Amino acid sequence: xxxxxxxxxxxxxxxxxxxxxxxxxxxxxxxxxxxxxxxxxxxxxxxxxxxxxxxxxxxxxxxxxxxxxxxxxxxxxxxxxxxxxxxxxxxxxxxxxxxxxxxxxxxxxxxxxxxxxxxxxxxxxxxxxxxxxxxxxxxxxxxxxxxxxxxxxxxxxxxxxxxxxxxxxxxxxxxxxxxxxxxxxxxxxxxxxxxxxxxxxxxxxxxxxxxxxxxxxxxxxxxxxxxxxxxxxxxxxxxxxxxxxxxxxxxxxxxxxxxxxxxxxxxxxxxxxxxxxxxxxxxxxxxxxxxxxxxxxx
Amino acid sequence: xxxxxxxxxxxxxxxxxxxxxxxxxxxxxxxxxxxxxxxxxxxxxxxxxxxxxxxxxxxxxxxxxxxxxxxxxxxxxxxxxxxxxxxxxxxxxxxxxxxxxxxxxxxxxxxxxxxxxxxxxxxxxxxxxxxxxxxxxxxxxxxxxxxxxxxxxxxxxxxxxxxxxxxxxxxxxxxxxxxxxxxxxxxxxxxxxxxxxxxxxxxxxxxxxxxxxxxxxxxxxxxxxxxxxxxxxxxxxxxxxxxxxxxxxxxxxxxxxxxxxxxxxxxxxxxxx
Numbered sequence: 001x002x003x004x005x006x007x008x009x010x011x012x013x014x015x016x017x018x019x020x021x022x023x024x025x026x027x028x029x030x031x032x033x034x035x036x037x038x039x040x041x042x043x044x045x046x047x048x049x050x051x052x053x054x055x056x057x058x059x060x061x062x063x064x065x066x067x068x069x070x071x072x073x074x075x076x077x078x079x080x081x082x083x084x085x086x087x088x089x090x091x092x093x094x095x096x097x098x099x100x101x102x103x104x105x106x107x108x109x110x111x112x113x114x115x116x117x118x119x120x121x122x123x124x125x126x127x128x129x130x131x132x133x134x135x136x137x138x139x140x141x142x143x144x145x146x147x148x149x150x151x152x153x154x155x156x157x158x159x160x161x162x163x164x165x166x167x168x169x170x171x172x173x174x175x176x177x178x179x180x181x182x183x184x185x186x187x188x189x190x191x192x193x194x195x196x197x198x199x200x201x202x203x204x205x206x207x208x209x210x211x212x213x214x215x216x217x218x219x220x221x222x223x224x225x226x227x228x229x230x231x232x233x234x235x236x237x238x239x240x241x242x243x244x245x246x247x248x249x250x251x252x253x254x255x256x257x258x259x260x261x262x263x264x265x266x267x268x269x270x271x272x273x274x275x276x277x278x279x280x281x282x283x284x285x286x287x288x289x290x291x292x293x294x295x296x297x298x
Numbered sequence: 299x300x301x302x303x304x305x306x307x308x309x310x311x312x313x314x315x316x317x318x319x320x321x322x323x324x325x326x327x328x329x330x331x332x333x334x335x336x337x338x339x340x341x342x343x344x345x346x347x348x349x350x351x352x353x354x355x356x357x358x359x360x361x362x363x364x365x366x367x368x369x370x371x372x373x374x375x376x377x378x379x380x381x382x383x384x385x386x387x388x389x390x391x392x393x394x395x396x397x398x399x400x401x402x403x404x405x406x407x408x409x410x411x412x413x414x415x416x417x418x419x420x421x422x423x424x425x426x427x428x429x430x431x432x433x434x435x436x437x438x439x440x441x442x443x444x445x446x447x448x449x450x451x452x453x454x455x456x457x458x459x460x461x462x463x464x465x466x467x468x469x470x471x472x473x474x475x476x477x478x479x480x481x482x483x484x485x486x487x488x489x490x491x492x493x494x495x496x497x498x499x500x501x502x503x504x505x506x507x508x509x510x511x512x513x514x515x516x517x518x519x520x521x522x523x524x525x526x527x528x529x530x531x532x533x534x535x536x537x538x539x540x541x542x543x544x545x546x547x548x549x550x551x552x553x554x555x556x557x558x559x560x561x562x563x564x565x566x567x568x569x570x571x
């Protein structure tokens with residue numbers, strides 16, 4: 001570059017502008033993340049909380065205990081159930097509603113968009129309270145409707161087989177509008193000429209969808225897939241409000257386990273190990289998604 | 299004929315789906331106006347027999363709901379204003395001001411976005427404990443006062459600000475902060491409105507961090523208070539629905555009024571609502 005040396009005043013101003021935010025992020029995010037990593041190799045518990053002298057470094061003991069614990073594997077299994085069933089379901093419904101809303105025959109488009117998006121902005125604790133009531137075995141509306149269809153009442157939140165599906169249904173309801181909006185943006189970016197030339201080549205609606213819409217949406221899919229997965233891995237408030245992790249621990253998620261271990265039993269070292277396992281899983285899952293997308297594109 | 303059928307199918311399924319989506323929220327409002335015990339009947343009543351404000355009254359009078367509402371409102375407002383200023387300053391500097399190591403620093407920040415917030419929470423709690431900030435508003439506010447995503451959003455937008463404008467201001471003798479305040483901020487307005495919306499709603503709806511940090515019931519935010527109440531009052535469906543309405547309504551109204559900016563922001567950068 002030929003530009004003369006940067007004026008000192010400007011550089012100083014630049015640091016002045018960046019410093020407050022950067023300092024906060026470093027001190028209250030980067031440092032705690034590093035500290036959590038160290039914490040996971042210690043036996044920090046309620047005694048150490050009272051007096052740091054009780055703190056001992058225990059190496060990999062927390063991770064070993066974790067891998068040997070049934071509760072941990074249960075939480076991993078539940079979380080994957082939630083991510084692998086709820087995630088695709090949510091993305092599928094988002095794409096479906098986005099496609100429907102793109103249709104030229106739709107009237108009141110913005111009304112529908114608002115209705116579908118409204119649950120996204122709601123407070124998760126509040127809607128969990130509402131859904132807990134919807135799921136009530138005796139007075140809940142869901143069983144009332146099922147009754148009309150000739151189906152016996154289901155103990156949604158009290159039956160280990162149904163509690164997670166019930167939480168998934170609610171999470172999908174709450175979240176699909178978000179991805180729908182992103183899909184709508186992606187669909188609007190597909191040039192009309194592509195569809196026209198496909199039509200000229202004699203492609204029907206289904207072929208147009210398969211050969212034009214889906215490939216053109218690939219970047220949107222990567223983004224939506226990543227964001228959804230990251231959000232779904234952090235499941236916490238729904239089981240906290242609706243099931244307390246039960247029945248029979250069928251809705252204990254990884255974050256719920258971390259919360260209980262860390263802030264209920266004060267096993268902070270152990271909980272930090274749980275948090276890092278979650279981080280590692282999310283990192284690997286993110287890399288896998290990127291890789292899948294690459295092979296798809298080629 | 300085929301076209302008519304198609305139109306019918308598309309519009310019909312959208313109406314059905316909209317009905318299903320809206321139902322839980324509409325029902326929540328309806329039940330919140332029922333008498334105590336009215337909703338615990340079969341078949342579940344759709345509308346209150348004689349609408350009443352009893353549930354809201356008892357929330358305010360017996361459950362200190364006004365206090366939780368105020369806590370939530372003050373926290374969300376102050377975090378929004380503070381973080382808006384800090385993120386805007388940093389985002390602008392990353393976009394337009396020169397300093398060494400800028401690109402690398404920015405990339406490091408972006409890479410850190412993959413770390414889930416829960417990882418930091420355990421040591422963060424310990425830090426707050428040693429700083430004496432457990433159970434304080436400041437403790438709840440601090441982690442939200444600057445956000446990587448906010449800096450990113452502002453930076454992307456600020457990149458499009460023409461350099462000539464900034465230089466013209468400098469030639470006019472405006473200092474860096476004057477330039478930022480009276481030239482840049484007005485230009486960044488659209489993105490700042492969007493970011494303010496995200497931050498306010500995100501803070502209002504936030505659950506885990508205030509749940510961990512606030513140990514005294516009088517400091518609870520609405521979601522934390524509602525979660526605690528819903529455990530104690532499992533049977534009081536009507537009152538819980540009123541509590542849910544009070545928690546959800548403010549963000550829902552803000553969204554309905556400013557939804558254009560909100561949705562545009564999601565399309566621009568994407569953020570978890």
